[in-house]
Amino acid sequence: MSRAAQGYRSTTEKIQLDDLRVSVRRAGAGSPVMLLHGFPHTKEIWREVEPLLVAAGHEVLMPDLRGTGDTERTASGYDAASLATDQVRLLDALSLQAAHVVGFDFGAAPAFALAAARPERVLSLTVVEAVISGLAGAEAFLGSGGPWWFGFHQAPAGLAENVLSGDEDRYIRFFLGIGSRRGVPEDLARHFVRAYTGRDSLRAAFAHYRAMPANARWNRSWAERGRLTMPVTAVGASTVGDAPARQLTLIADHLDEHLLPHSSHIVPVDAPDDLASIVAATAARAHRRAPDRDRGEQLHSEMIAGPKRAGVRQRLHEVLLGKLPVADQRDISRVVVDGAHIRALKGDPKPPGPGTEDEPDTPARRAGTSNDADAQSSSMYPVPRSTVSRKSRMFLVCPSSDRLAIGPTPKP
Numbered sequence: 001m002s003r004a005a006q007g008y009r010s011t012t013e014k015i016q017l018d019d020l021r022v023s024v025r026r027a028g029a030g031s032p033v034m035l036l037h038g039f040p041h042t043k044e045i046w047r048e049v050e051p052l053l054v055a056a057g058h059e060v061l062m063p064d065l066r067g068t069g070d071t072e073r074t075a076s077g078y079d080a081a082s083l084a085t086d087q088v089r090l091l092d093a094l095s096l097q098a099a100h101v102v103g104f105d106f107g108a109a110p111a112f113a114l115a116a117a118r119p120e121r122v123l124s125l126t127v128v129e130a131v132i133s134g135l136a137g138a139e140a141f142l143g144s145g146g147p148w149w150f151g152f153h154q155a156p157a158g159l160a161e162n163v164l165s166g167d168e169d170r171y172i173r174f175f176l177g178i179g180s181r182r183g184v185p186e187d188l189a190r191h192f193v194r195a196y197t198g199r200d201s202l203r204a205a206f207a208h209y210r211a212m213p214a215n216a217r218w219n220r221s222w223a224e225r226g227r228l229t230m231p232v233t234a235v236g237a238s239t240v241g242d243a244p245a246r247q248l249t250l251i252a253d254h255l256d257e258h259l260l261p262h263s264s265h266i267v268p269v270d271a272p273d274d275l276a277s278i279v280a281a282t283a284a285r286a287h288r289r290a291p292d293r294d295r296g297e298q299l300h301s302e303m304i305a306g307p308k309r310a311g312v313r314q315r316l317h318e319v320l321l322g323k324l325p326v327a328d329q330r331d332i333s334r335v336v337v338d339g340a341h342i343r344a345l346k347g348d349p350k351p352p353g354p355g356t357e358d359e360p361d362t363p364a365r366r367a368g369t370s371n372d373a374d375a376q377s378s379s380m381y382p383v384p385r386s387t388v389s390r391k392s393r394m395f396l397v398c399p400s401s402d403r404l405a406i407g408p409t410p411k412p
């Protein structure tokens with residue numbers, strides 16, 4: 001990215017969200033980008049990334065997460081789903097329909113939960129130097145049980161905060177020291193130490209870690225059937241490496257991967273230019289994709305509506321043959337079966353019809369009757385039998401269009 005914006009203004013305000021008073025800094029104008037920090041950080045971790053994104057034409061939103069910085073320290077609400085709800089309410093309070101969401105370190109937990117549970121509020125998702133609890137793909141990173149402080153921070157009965165109270169300066173500086181090759185500037189380090197000094201500040205911070213088992217259960221359940229259909233970017237550095245990419249490639253339809261080996265864990269400090277460029281590029285992908293996504297969603301909505309089924313089936317076939325203007329229409333490259341990818345044949349499939357392999361000629365079909373389950377019982381295009389192990393609902397998707405058609409896969 002070229003250079004930071006010159007002469008822009010940023011404002012910090014406190015916003016009441018029902019049970020939570022949130023501190024958020026805003027800067028710039030344009031497509032909104034929401035930056036969610038990690039531990040032991042606050043919204044100030046983004047101070048070098050912020051002007052670069054403003055210069056790229058974005059409004060930048062930087063909240064202190066629940067229990068951190070200048071945001072209220074509540075007794076509960078630190079699981080990722082609750083934190084994601086905080087961000088939805090913040091967007092509502094700011095009259096914003098959606099944002100590009102960036103999650104760094106433990107800020108990736110609510111960022112992922114927001115994209116998974118409320119995809120209509122997330123234009124794109126960027127995960128920076130973090131593993132998503134409960135998802136496959138990070139086995140190498142977590143092979144020895146993960147970083148030692150994960151367990152320490154999760155210890156029950158307030159053990160960690162009892163041990164650390166009065167020694168916060170040394171503990172916070174330990175993480176800042178091992179996390180940055182460039183070195184966290186002293187004024188910023190002092191700010192972080194102040195933000196995490198005091199037993200209640202530590203208690204609220206460690207509550208994020210104590211929610212990790214609940215987050216893992218939620219994530220595993222969602223991943224059984226869920227997909228991330230917005231543009232997603234995984235950013236790894238010398239600490240977490242390619243773990244986020246390995247996790248997200250299993251569940252994201254439009255994934256970009258970036259590895260920054262010259263940066264240590266605190267990427268916003270060690271590589272702010274690279275990170276801002278990556279976030280801006282991810283946002284640009286989302287805006288380029290929006291028209292085709294809308295056409296794909298319209299087809300899918302009509303497909304499952306029922307009365308227009310025959311006409312939409314023909315329109316879908318025309319899309320696949322290149323007769324309708326959906327980007328990358330020349331091939332159907334991916335089939336999603338219960339959340340797992342298999343590869344489909346490419347080419348010009350014949351239109352489906354009664355009596356073919358993809359729509360069996362059953363008595364119910366000859367009679368023109370079906371129940372609700374049967375109403376979605378035709379595979380739109382044949383899938384190689386060798387790739388399917390069991391009957392399942394199937395979604396055909398184009399690279400630039402979301403789900404276009406639905407039906408069970410053929411029996412092996």
